[in-house]
Amino acid sequence: xxxxxxxxxxxxxxxxxxxxxxxxxxxxxxQMNAFNLALCIAPNMLWLPSPTGPEEESRSTKKVALLVxxxxxxxxEIFGGDIASLF
Numbered sequence: 001x002x003x004x005x006x007x008x009x010x011x012x013x014x015x016x017x018x019x020x021x022x023x024x025x026x027x028x029x030x031q032m033n034a035f036n037l038a039l040c041i042a043p044n045m046l047w048l049p050s051p052t053g054p055e056e057e058s059r060s061t062k063k064v065a066l067l068v069x070x071x072x073x074x075x076x077e078i079f080g081g082d083i084a085s086l087f
């Protein structure tokens with residue numbers, strides 16, 4: 001799916017997840033592991049198209065957080081092993 005994104009979107013995601021991966025690599029110092037980062041950023045990444053109840057929003061946020069966590073933990077494999085070279 002990543003390879004089907006427009007080039008500009010892919011570049012933005014590579015940079016975003018490169019930064020998140022770098023932060024996660026320093027979680028021993030900053031306490032921001034992939035799970036914590038995902039909880040912080042997930043509500044801003046994807047959301048339901050129409051307003052729903054709190055239960056559905058909570059369920060949706062948890063699903064997005066799991067996806068974001070996976071992308072952070074596997075960013076090298078998903079976006080290319082040279083993701084650190086973006087910086």
